[in-house]
Amino acid sequence: MRYFALFLTSLVLLTVQPTLAQADTLSSGFATSEELVANGGFESWVDNQPSAWDFWIVGDEKSKENQGLALAPSTDAAVGERAALLQGIGEADTWIILNQNIPVESGSIFHFSGMLRGLDVLSPTGRRWQCQIGIIARSAQGQRINQWLLKPAPGTTDWYSDSRIIQAPPGCASFDLQVVTNGKGRLLVDEVSLRPTRIRGGMKSGLSGAEKRRADLEYLTTTLPMLHIEPFRFTSEAAFDSLAGTIAKECDTLSDLDFTFRLMELVASLDDAHTTLEFAVRPPRLPIQYEFFGDDLRVMLAPKPCADIVGGRVLEIGGKPISDVLGAIRVLIPHETESWIRYRTPRLLRLMAVAEHLGIVSEDGAIDLVVATDRGDRRQCRLDLNLDFKRSDFIFAFPADKAEPLYLSCWDNYWLKYLPDSKTLYVRGVRCREDKQKPMAGFIDQIDEIVDTRPIERFVLDLRYNTGGGSGVFRPLIAAVASHRDAGDIGQCYVITGIATFSAACLNAQEFVDKAGALVVGEAMGNRTDRFGQLNEFSLPYSGLRVRYSTKRFRWGGHDEDMLVPDIPAPLTWQDYSEGRDPAMEAILSDKSRP
Known part of the structure; x- marks a missing residue:
């Protein structure tokens, strides 16, 4: 049955x-x-x-x-x-x-x-x-x-x-x-x-490239508003239709690549961070990584020939000012917060298709970068995209002579460490996903054993790099910790959030605040606690582009606010990172507000 x-x-x-x-x-x-x-x-x-x-x-x-x-x-x-x-x-x-x-x-x-x-x-x-x-x-x-x-x-x-x-x-x-x-x-x-319904994705033969683009656009603009749970909650239907009309007029002259990004812009205009347009086949990644520290985009990884620019603040990419590049990417990212823009932008910049669309790849297959070092020097590098690189060919920004802080130490779905000097139990949740090798029930038993045998003045749940999954995975842990908190077995609880805290992790953060009285430490999260989610998808008939859309709206009961704001702001600066420090944990260990 x-x-x-x-x-x-x-x-x-x-x-x-x-x-x-x-x-x-x-x-x-x-x-x-x-x-x-x-x-x-x-x-x-x-x-x-x-x-x-x-x-x-x-x-x-x-x-x-x-x-x-x-x-x-x-x-x-x-x-x-x-x-x-x-x-x-x-x-x-x-x-x-x-x-x-x-x-x-x-x-x-x-x-x-x-x-x-x-x-x-x-x-x-x-x-x-x-x-x-x-x-x-x-x-x-x-x-x-x-x-x-x-x-x-x-x-x-x-x-x-x-x-x-x-x-x-x-x-x-x-x-x-x-x-x-x-x-x-x-x-x-x-x-x-x-x-x-009468919505169909059938294909006709003998269409020109422009006709196929128009057919895909019509299918998208008909189907997405029908399937999304509440498509025009954050934007107007008139604005969506206006942009779609502009794209329809461009179908004769757009390349397939540029048409893809115009559709990406159209989907992003709904301002639902969960509703996205995805490539039919994932494009190749560039041999470079970036991250934001405040408003500065930094090079975090590059091949050894470009070692001089690692850690540098990006000024130009492909001969274009970084402000122009960031502005062109911004319209492609469905977002509800500035934090999510800061998280997603460096990841889009790593995709070859995005680089080609932005016009930052030279005819001979290279990208020219200009950065400013911490000493104020201006350095240039040509990133040759025709070369094959192995992992050993890269230079990382994190200093080799520094010990990794806890937030970089392990990337399991969830793990913990007891810090005896500060009587702190630190739990890091990287993904809201059950670990088959380490089921959550056994992980909670491990927490219970530590609470029963050691003094706990602080309990830290670190969700700063958790982009979500299923909110139910961490719910039993939150309930167990809240029970210990109510019984007086542990002291103050904290939850660390950041720009990558997204989807189910946002809800878990709010749950931890409500149930365990946790203080929020770190940076603003990647999306609202009043949000959409539970995704489904459909494909456009000719391009094969995939549209992922929200089928539910989630709201944490009893809260009017859209965002969970840090009680103790502790943004990660470039100086913190380059010195191997964790400002969020430092703020927690020095917090005097706990009972």
């Missing part, structure tokens, strides 16, 4: 769906009349069960004895004569589920909708109800690939409708369409629908 992986979501994260007005617009314009849900209006019943639907009670055996009370037809219908009535049993781990499996084709786009009415709905914990309609996308082997939820029915409500436009992700073979409730109260459901 394949059941209810749908609704085991966070108890605090809020999912915001499109408004009913938006849903009606989507439906009328793009859904076809072909209905894929059998008996979605719940008019047909056999032996007290709706036809074409599977019915499960998932929980202990005692709960299953109530099966006859959990589901029944109701004459309180939104449309027609009948609706389905799901009666919550009141047990925390008991789920009442209606399920219908629907074969679909990967890449197809659907209009998904349903109607709900809640009657005194309340979860067993008194907090988060789970009374919703949702879809699980599954592979041919039954593995869950993605999921989508319609708006839940809390408390007592009138009948209401909700809908979404969804796309079957790569590898998807079927949808499990589910109605689920747990806890107490009654849930009425009616008019559950899944219909294909």
Whole structure:
């Protein structure tokens, strides 16, 4: 039995769906009349069960004895004569589920909708109800690939409708369409629908390059606003359409490469850092690395022939002032904060396709760089892109005679170190991803053992280079530390954030503040705590360019602020880095505000 992986979501994260007005617009314009849900209006019943639907009670055996009370037809219908009535049993781990499996084709786009009415709905914990309609996308082997939820029915409500436009992700073979409730109260459901849309990605033969570019542009401008959870929250639809219109006029003269970057600019105009346009094939990387320190872009790695410029402040690239180069890259980066611009810019500058688009590659395949050293000298170097380099051929900016600070010492998904001199337990989270070699449950046991056997005056969670993943990975750790904090086993908690703290890591940082009273140290994060996420993607038919888009809005409950601002600012300067210092840890160890 394949059941209810749908609704085991966070108890605090809020999912915001499109408004009913938006849903009606989507439906009328793009859904076809072909209905894929059998008996979605719940008019047909056999032996007290709706036809074409599977019915499960998932929980202990005692709960299953109530099966006859959990589901029944109701004459309180939104449309027609009948609706389905799901009666919550009141047990925390008991789920009442209606399920219908629907074969679909990967890449197809659907209009998904349903109607709900809640009657005194309340979860067993008194907090988060789970009374919703949702879809699980599954592979041919039954593995869950993605999921989508319609708006839940809390408390007592009138009948209401909700809908979404969804796309079957790569590898998807079927949808499990589910109605689920747990806890107490009654849930009425009616008019559950899944219909294909008129959005298609088919290809025609014999088109010119300009015609293919126009077709890709039209597909992008039609599909992205339909699939994104709330495309015009941070920008206007008129501005998006205006830029798209300008690009359409340029299709005859743009090269394929420049057209790619114009589309990248169009997607970036939505100001959702999670919604991006990606290359069909990842372009080669240049043999150089950069990073920002404050407003200065520095060379962090270069081949030995360019050793003189390593550590230098970049003044020119390819004969262009660095300000011009940065301005041209800025419009390509979907962002919500200046921090994310500072993080993403050096990474885009490493891509050959970006360098060619910017016009900083010479005809003979080289890039000329001009930097200023800390002594004020001006140095030049020609980076020959025709040469093959091995790792041993590079010079790194970090001084060889300095010990690496903790934030550079290990790049495992998560690791820890106890600092006896300061009675500090330092935990670094590099990725919000479970480590198969070191499961989080065992890692928490390790923390518990240290707390039980050693004095802990400070607990540090370092998320400054964590670009996200799944926020649930670190949630048990945060809960465990908060419990120790409440029991008086540890002193002040701190969370270190930086320009690369992004997505799930931002939510984890906010959770740590709320649950453990952590102070925020470091720099502003890469995106808002009120943000979009949970990505899906589609490809443009002719170029193969991939568009990744957000399907959910996440907001940390109880906060009006969009950003988590450091309580103790501690930016990493070039002097700090070149001397092997960590200003964030220095600020924490010298902080006198802890009890």
